[in-house]
Amino acid sequence: MFSQTNMPQSVSTFFSAYASVAGSMMLIRSMANELIPYELRSYLSTAIHYLFTPLSPNITLVIDEHCGMSRNQVYDAAEIYLKTKISPSTERLRIGKTSRQKTFSVAIEKGEAVADVYENIKLKWAYVCTEPQKTIHSGEKRRFELSFNKKYKEKIMDRYLPHVLKRGKEIKDEEKVVKLYNRECPFNEEDGGDHGGMWGSINLEHPSTFDTLALDPELKKMIVDDLKRFLGRKEFYKKVGKAWKRGYLLYGPHGTGKSSLIAAMANYLKFDVYDLDLTSIYSNSDLRRVLLSTTNRSILVIEDIDCSVEMRDRQQGGDQYDGPNSRVRPHSPSSSSF
Known part of the structure; x- marks a missing residue:
């Protein structure tokens, strides 16, 4: 039973144990910083933050292939940009090669989804195709759907989409096929x-x-x-x-x-x-x-x-x-x- 007579000894024992635990934690943290790469630590931190963050409703941006009668520049840029985001988990891909190409061209097939991360924001791209209607000259309609947490809407609109446009243009210039x-x-x-x-x-x-x-x-x-x-x-x-x-x-x-x-x-x-x-x-x-x-x-x-x-x-x-x-x-x- 705890009493005032042994209180100083108990307090001393408590602080001694706390100091020991704190020292061990600092040692473990120092070793982790030296042994675990920064990218992996950043990924683990983001994953833990994502697991313990309350879920918020998502928002989806629809990016059609055409703006009226003109091509949609965001769609064209996204189509090129997403080729660099294909992961081993992607199940269906479109493969092609011409006699003048040195490597295969790869693109996602309709119905497939691709994940991306931008400044620790998780994003999901989906490639959606609508079957043509039974009317004269109606063709297949293609679009991309970009989904992410609604609270990041301003950052996605102001920074991420311009980033996609810029990267799409850079890749297109590098791999331009007339x-x-x-x-x-x-x-x-x-x-x-x-x-x-x-x-x-x-x-x-x-x-x-x-x-x-x-x-x-x-x-x-x-x-x-x-x-x-x-x-x-x-x-x-x-x-x-x-x-x-x-x-x-x-x-x-x-x-x-x-x-x-x-x-x-x-x-x-x-x-x-x-x-x-x-x-x-x-x-x-x-x-x-x-x-x-x-x-x-x-x-x-x-x-x-x-x-x-x-x-x-x-x-x-x-x-x-x-x-x-x-x-x-x-x-x-x-x-x-x-």
């Missing part, structure tokens, strides 16, 4: 559907470069210098309020190297190529929609521009539209404009 885009769904008068169609793409496998192109050396140098000047004057165009674009007209019979020159320019600039057939365009709104669906830093090629549309004299009422058949002309020596 693509050739064609319209997948041209207009069909019988179905009365959408004139615009969708762009489908393949990797541009054309080997043409300015080093291999058979072209007059002075003319080749003039084109390369012009392209360099165009690339370096983006801010100038913005300053004077002009669209950052450059136009070229190539004319000559088939087989004279127009396509090879375009491919050389695309490989030099690392710009994607959009091949547009004007006979599939039936109104100004169609053309506007098609142009808005292309991406920045790309080459728009309009082939046979001189024989796809019938030229009219406006003074003689040539601006009247007489139906689709009046637009198609027999092929003459071809030209390309871009």
Whole structure:
């Protein structure tokens, strides 16, 4: 039984035991700091904090593939960024390789989820595809869903998403593969559907470069210098309020190297190529929609521009539209404009 007579001895014994335990804890902590890597200690600390933190409701951000008729930059950046976050636990992956690629390209398959951690915040990305509806020209809709704790919304919006955009651009520039885009769904008068169609793409496998192109050396140098000047004057165009674009007209019979020159320019600039057939365009709104669906830093090629549309004299009422058949002309020596 505890009494006042032995109180000093008990207190002394208590403090002695406390000091012994504290010393042991300090020794263990010092050894842990030396033996356990910082990354593992940080992970364990985050895991313990996560286990003992009360659960809060999550919020999900939906990132669609398109913003209206234009590509969603956040979607494109996320698609590239998430390739670097694939873990061994991911069950379904899309694998591909072209003859010009040295390694396999890997991407997550629809329905799969990928985890990420940003400044000790746990995030979950899900790749969701919606099956096409039974309507004319309706295609599969793709989106990413980003879920995280609601209390981190401001940090995710202000810092994480810009980080994804930046990393996506850096990876894209490092692994840039030039693509050739064609319209997948041209207009069909019988179905009365959408004139615009969708762009489908393949990797541009054309080997043409300015080093291999058979072209007059002075003319080749003039084109390369012009392209360099165009690339370096983006801010100038913005300053004077002009669209950052450059136009070229190539004319000559088939087989004279127009396509090879375009491919050389695309490989030099690392710009994607959009091949547009004007006979599939039936109104100004169609053309506007098609142009808005292309991406920045790309080459728009309009082939046979001189024989796809019938030229009219406006003074003689040539601006009247007489139906689709009046637009198609027999092929003459071809030209390309871009």
